Amino acid sequence: MSSEIEKLFTFVEKLVDSDARKVFEALYEAGEELSEADIATKTGLKLNVVRRALNSMAEKGLVVYxxxxxxxxxxxxxxxxxxxExxxxxxxxxxxxxxxxxxxxLEKEESVHYYVCPRDGTRYTFEEALDHEFICPRCxxxxxxxxERELRIQILKQYIKMLEDELGGAKAS
Structure with missing residues (x-):
């Protein structure tokens, strides 16, 4: 199976759930229309689970009937x-x-300085930290x-650039 197809299956799973992925895979492998009963047989899922997955995918436009x-x-x-299509x-x-x-x-990360609790990693804005006198209210x-602010900014910029490249350089949505 190609990595592009695997990415598509993963996309379906993240967008809907793992049952939907199984149903989508069955439809892909069949390469033709399938009835709900046929899908249930191919996937081993119960018919009501298949129907729920199909309806969820149909709401998102992934499948048609x-x-x-x-x-x-x-x-x-x-x-x-x-x-x-x-x-x-x-x-x-x-x-x-x-x-x-x-x-x-990214805009928020660049404009706000955060303080963090070294024990549990909870982040607070400067104002929140000041309100608590720079003491974690939890512990x-x-x-x-x-x-890690600069690292987080750098990672966000990388992901944004990657998406912009995939979207054809569209800087504004």
Whole structure:
């Protein structure tokens, strides 16, 4: 399995859950429409779990379905497939949202100085630290200036650059 496909499966798992990943993998491997019952058989998941995963993925636009009346049972059968046409825009919109969140975090990280509790790692703004007289309200330890601030800023900038490169250099979302 290629790393791109594995990334797609991981994306589905993070966006929905591990059951959805299994369902998505079954649809991918089949390469065609599958009924809910077929998916349940292929994945070993219960039918209600399959339906929940499919509905969650459909809400996010990852899969689409068509309904067809079953000839003998006189009930509707849903046939599901991956929404290949919509996947690129879904992935791009998630990247744009992540890009915006990272830019917001970067702006905050660059504009605010934090103090941290050496015991539990809780971070406090300068104002919060001042209010507590630079003593951790949880454990009573002396708060120290966050020395990892520059590293955090550098990491955020790297992730932002990576997303901008993937989005075609779009600096603003």
């Amino acid at each position: 068509r309904r067809q009346k079953h000839p003998q049972k006189n009930k509707l059968v849903f046939y599901w497939r991956i929404n290949y 919509g996947l690129p825009s879904i992935i791009e919109s998630r990247k744009r949202a992540a890009h915006e969140k990272l830019r917001t975090l 009573g330890s002396m708060l120290v200036l966050d020395e």
